[in-house]
Amino acid sequence: MTTAPLRPGEWVDHATALDDIPGDRYRMEIPTDRYVATDFMAVEREAIWMKVWQVVGRADELAKAGDWKQYRIFDQSYIVVRGKDDKIRGFVNACRHRGNVLCREARGNSKRGFLCQYHLWSYDLQGNLKGMLREALAGPIDKAAHGLIEVPVDTFGGFVFLNPDPGAAPLAEFIGDEVATMLAPYHLDQMVTVMDVTEAIDCNWKVVMDAFQEGYHIDGIHPQLLRVINIDPKTSRYKFFENHCVSMAPFDVVGASAQAQVDGVMDLPETFPSTVAVLPRFTELVDQYKGEDGTLDFLSLPAVRAGIEVMERIDINSVHDRVQVLTAWTLERMQDLRHANGSPLVQVLGPWEPVDRGATVAFVLVDPDGHELADRSIERMATTAGISLRTGCFCNPGAGDTARDVSADDLRPFLAADTYEGRPVSLCEVDQVFRRHRDVGVSALRVSLGMSSNEADVRTWIGFLGGLLDRRVDELDPPPPVPPPRPDGA
Numbered sequence: 353m354t355t356a357p358l359r360p361g362e363w364v365d366h367a368t369a370l371d372d373i374p375g376d377r378y379r380m381e382i383p384t385d386r387y388v389a390t391d392f393m394a395v396e397r398e399a400i401w402m403k404v405w406q407v408v409g410r411a412d413e414l415a416k417a418g419d420w421k422q423y424r425i426f427d428q429s430y431i432v433v434r435g436k437d438d439k440i441r442g443f444v445n446a447c448r449h450r451g452n453v454l455c456r457e458a459r460g461n462s463k464r465g466f467l468c469q470y471h472l473w474s475y476d477l478q479g480n481l482k483g484m485l486r487e488a489l490a491g492p493i494d495k496a497a498h499g500l501i502e503v504p505v506d507t508f509g510g511f512v513f514l515n516p517d518p519g520a521a522p523l524a525e526f527i528g529d530e531v532a533t534m535l536a537p538y539h540l541d542q543m544v545t546v547m548d549v550t551e552a553i554d555c556n557w558k559v560v561m562d563a564f565q566e567g568y569h570i571d572g573i574h575p576q577l578l579r580v581i582n583i584d585p586k587t588s589r590y591k592f593f594e595n596h597c598v599s600m601a602p603f604d605v606v607g608a609s610a611q612a613q614v615d616g617v618m619d620l621p622e623t624f625p626s627t628v629a630v631l632p633r634f635t636e637l638v639d640q641y642k643g644e645d646g647t648l649d650f651l652s653l654p655a656v657r658a659g660i661e662v663m664e665r666i667d668i669n670s671v672h673d674r675v676q677v678l679t680a681w682t683l684e685r686m687q688d689l690r691h692a693n694g695s696p697l698v699q700v701l702g703p704w705e706p707v708d709r710g711a712t713v714a715f716v717l718v719d720p721d722g723h724e725l726a727d728r729s730i731e732r733m734a735t736t737a738g739i740s741l742r743t744g745c746f747c748n749p750g751a752g753d754t755a756r757d758v759s760a761d762d763l764r765p766f767l768a769a770d771t772y773e774g775r776p777v778s779l780c781e782v783d784q785v786f787r788r789h790r791d792v793g794v795s796a797l798r799v800s801l802g803m804s805s806n807e808a809d810v811r812t813w814i815g816f817l818g819g820l821l822d823r824r825v826d827e828l829d830p831p832p833p834v835p836p837p838r839p840d841g842a
């Protein structure tokens with residue numbers, strides 16, 4: 353008997369609701385000294401923070417041998433480093449001679465190991481003591497017994513964890529099988545870091561946790577978010593484990609129209625400034641669901657929740673630089689594609705240079721004789737190859753014909769009332785009808801690059817285009833026919 357793999361969020365179906373928790377189950381009044389007393393903080397330091405597994409960062413931050421990162425907690429400093437054997441290790445950030453700090457920066461690379469600047473004791477990436485200045489004067493020292501003090505380090509879901517306690521139980525045991533099974537469908541190990549922010553806040557750590565894990569304050573502090581979210585205690589769910597707990601609150605706006613929720617998302621930078629980085633892409637996604645009159649013609653936006661989460665973590669400068677480089681490379685490779693007779697395969701409807709342009713490239717493909725390849729045929733071929741393309745009039749009536757030097761007088765006959773089956777053609781159909789009479793269309797192909805795009809995507813795209821070199825119009829499958837008129841004649 354095989355068990356079907358879990359889906360992300362499936363645990364919610366069997367989780368605990370607030371109504372399932374007795375009112376006297378948990379102590380709701382906490383003494384003030386738990387937040388301000390220095391002696392209680394000292395107890396927490398030793399009982400919690402010096403004993404528990406903590407997230408240091410992502411494993412991809414330590415990509416090469418010698419890559420290291422400093423991790424600080426209270427007055428303690430640790431080094432996490434990837435060795436030449438590809439293993440990630442953790443050490444107390446102090447020389448074994450006089451305790452001098454080895455690494456003062458936040459991160460770096462030490463291919464040959466670590467050197468104490470005080471008396472020039474050196475250590476390899478495995479923490480072994482390798483050399484000392486004037487070793488003969490230092491006296492008889494057992495190097496094997498004076499390596500760096502190692503602390504437990506392990507990985508889970510692409511994250512690097514460290515525990516200051518040398519005798520800590522293994523990370524897998526701390527996380528537990530139930531938590532690992534619940535998180536497996538999310539494929540955390542395949543995710544990438546888009547934003548890493550550290551902020552020092554003048555308060556006890558529990559104050560931050562208190563605020564982060566409740567939505568009670570939204571009405572007072574973030575009222576603008578009520579256009580996007582509505583935290584309902586009746587729909588919140590919880591799951592408790594031996595060492596962990598998890599909570600979920602659906603961010604649904606009951607009774608709000610799709611347009612109202614979109615408007616709320618557009619106002620998110622007021623609360624989360626970093627969300628401005630992805631609003632252009634969000635707008636592009638929303639535009640796909642707009643009718644010809646500009647209204648949204650769907651009941652909900654499935655991408656809204658995921659979009660909000662991503663918006664909170666994105667660094668706009670990093671996204672801009674990455675996308676600009678990928679766009680420039682894509683345009684360069686597309687420009688190099690030429691048929692055997694030297695004629696170009698690609699005609700870009702816009703600038704070839706990445707300066708002062710966006711990451712969406714509109715273009716047409718032509719055969720060796722200069723005849724345009726039908727974009728819908730290309731779209732169908734791309735779909736078969738696992739590539740997503742957009743076709744049409746740029747989602748902007750008038751832009752396509754302007755870019756193609758098609759005048760209004762050229763188009764007007766095809767928009768007449770009796771043009772097609774006794775009715776005017778729609779904006780989606782005008783390109784196909786126009787092509788029947790002219791050797792040019794008013795639509796184009798479009799590819800877009802974004803924060804999730806990578807070099808492999810560009811290579812795949814250029815490889816697909818390369819398969820169209822020296823192919824003529826009549827060698828491609830014909831595009832799908834213009835759809836028949838609707839029964840109501842509209």
